[in-house]
Amino acid sequence: MSHNTGRDHIAIPGPSVMPSRVLQAMHRPAPNIYTGALVELTESVLQDLNRIANNSGDAVIYIGNGHAVWEAALINVLAPGDDMLALASGRFGRGWAAMAEPLGIKAEVLDAQVGQPIDPDQLESRLRADTEHRIRVVSTVQSDTSTSIRNDIAAIRRAIDAAGHHALLMVDAICSFGCEPMDMQAMGVDILITGCQKGLMTPPGLGILFANEKAQQAKAQHLPRSAYWDWRPRISAEVFPARFCGTPPTHHLYGLREALDMLLEEGMNAVWSRHERFAGAVWAALDAWGADGELTMHVANPADRSHAVTAIHTGDGDGKRLQDWCKEHAGVTLGIGMDTRITEGAVVGSSVDAMFRIGHMGHLNIPMLMGTLGSIDAGLKALGIEHGQSALTAASEALGAFRKHA
Ligand SMILES: Cc1ncc(COP(=O)(O)O)c(C=O)c1O
Incomplete structure (x- = not known):
């Protein structure tokens, strides 16, 4: 269904x-x-x-x-x-x-x-x-x-x-x-x-x-x-x-x-800060999902992570399965995995099917962001992909902390 x-x-x-x-x-x-x-x-x-x-x-x-x-x-x-x-x-x-x-x-x-x-x-x-x-x-x-x-x-x-x-x-x-x-x-x-x-x-x-x-x-x-x-x-x-x-x-x-x-109108500092906070919410969700199973962010150090996109590794084939599920059942198109582990021209790590990316750039608000994270959460459950719990709580806490200080 x-x-x-x-x-x-x-x-x-x-x-x-x-x-x-x-x-x-x-x-x-x-x-x-x-x-x-x-x-x-x-x-x-x-x-x-x-x-x-x-x-x-x-x-x-x-x-x-x-x-x-x-x-x-x-x-x-x-x-x-x-x-x-x-x-x-x-x-x-x-x-x-x-x-x-x-x-x-x-x-x-x-x-x-x-x-x-x-x-x-x-x-x-x-x-x-x-x-x-x-x-x-x-x-x-x-x-x-x-x-x-x-x-x-x-x-x-x-x-x-x-x-x-x-x-x-x-x-x-x-x-x-x-x-x-x-x-x-x-x-x-x-x-x-x-x-x-x-x-x-x-x-x-x-x-x-x-x-x-x-x-x-x-x-x-x-x-x-x-x-x-x-x-x-x-x-x-x-x-x-x-x-x-x-x-x-x-x-x-x-x-x-x-x-x-x-x-x-929003102001560039506010635009940049919004991107930083939205990225933080995505990472909070990923930290929670990653507590069990194979989901890991490609970039370990938060200071080295883009505020516009996050690349994620999964178990074999799970990245592609999750993309397909989200598209078909939730109307959410996730980013495809791209060969990330390129060293001297050779792909030495995961295949593209064992990845997906979340774009969190541009014209975005909390419902759009949380909707994407909620769809991924549902997809992980529907597909039986092992993952840690409370990712959405972690993401909304990250966003809530921002609102408190704003
Ligand atoms: C960082 C970066 N550089 C270059 C390109 C190539 O741009 P285009 O696909 O518009 O030719 C892209 C596309 O996504 C990109 O993300």
């Missing part, structure tokens, strides 16, 4: 739940793309994005997903034959390096230990060994969505500085932007990229790139290799469509404007 007659809920780590306000803002006739409201709205979107990132430079928007803006970042500052060091704490850190190879960029991957963030000391040693400063870019992912590992970006910057190295620091905040604090100036980030479909609560389709002055100077030394990805004409465009190298993503811009309004 299925209990699934209500509204479906998506608890994957992006695309996240689209707020009605965002969808309604997009529901409009085609606008003028040369002058007027859309032009002004886009300026305000770029200003607000820069404000949230605390970027001293410029932001550009590409029509594309995360892979598109990965490529945009690479192609603007690296030429064929250049070296980069890709810090990997999961699939996405490695994925960025893989995008570099066909562009002729030599991407060396520095893997973190399984379940752990990048070790700044290891990074510093590697950069010290680069006496000729051949490495032009260090890339990293703030929160790797596959493993739910959160890297300390400020510590990575300190390691680069301690090595006396001049490489640009390029950060993927596709999972974390709008969910976890970002401050490009305080963290020493030169290039930051994100997509609109996770913390920014807008349907997939916009890739956003922020470049500070140092990154723009590095760019100036390069001949443009791609008229489409080149960020300079987009920054200096006098004709509005030139900002997008063609037709602007009209309705996405209206949607993103509304999403930014929602975030700024």
Whole structure:
């Protein structure tokens, strides 16, 4: 028997739940793309994005997903034959390096230990060994969505500085932007990229790139290799469509404007703190479930865990069975397991069927979060998967403690 007659809920780590306000803002006739409201709205979107990132430079928007803006970042500052060091704490850190190879960029991957963030000391040693400063870019992912590992970006910057190295620091905040604090100036980030479909609560389709002055100077030394990805004409465009190298993503811009309004009305500190508390509730439930049986979080240290997504290991096949049960009987879509235990390219641990992920990012409130946890709890019982008790109590206590202090 299925209990699934209500509204479906998506608890994957992006695309996240689209707020009605965002969808309604997009529901409009085609606008003028040369002058007027859309032009002004886009300026305000770029200003607000820069404000949230605390970027001293410029932001550009590409029509594309995360892979598109990965490529945009690479192609603007690296030429064929250049070296980069890709810090990997999961699939996405490695994925960025893989995008570099066909562009002729030599991407060396520095893997973190399984379940752990990048070790700044290891990074510093590697950069010290680069006496000729051949490495032009260090890339990293703030929160790797596959493993739910959160890297300390400020510590990575300190390691680069301690090595006396001049490489640009390029950060993927596709999972974390709008969910976890970002401050490009305080963290020493030169290039930051994100997509609109996770913390920014807008349907997939916009890739956003922020470049500070140092990154723009590095760019100036390069001949443009791609008229489409080149960020300079987009920054200096006098004709509005030139900002997008063609037709602007009209309705996405209206949607993103509304999403930014929602975030700024709540206040970024409140948004980040909400994500932290919701993550804490998920972890409290997992600690309780994990007291018996095989459920364990991939990341042991809470300080190293993403506030937007949590990756969980289960017994063989149980992750997949739980996902299927939740979808069929509760209308809740959980995140699939991704190969997390990647070391030097080899999967050395659990298969993807022995995992699932919970996305807890973006447009989320307590009923949505507790509904997801309650559905998982019911699924564990229905499937006879061994687990500890009182997970929902633990989660609501974590949330209640937050309300008491708020
Ligand atoms: C951290 C991170 N980087 C990059 C990507 C790739 O983005 P896309 O799937 O939009 O191309 C994702 C996708 O989930 C991601 O989570």
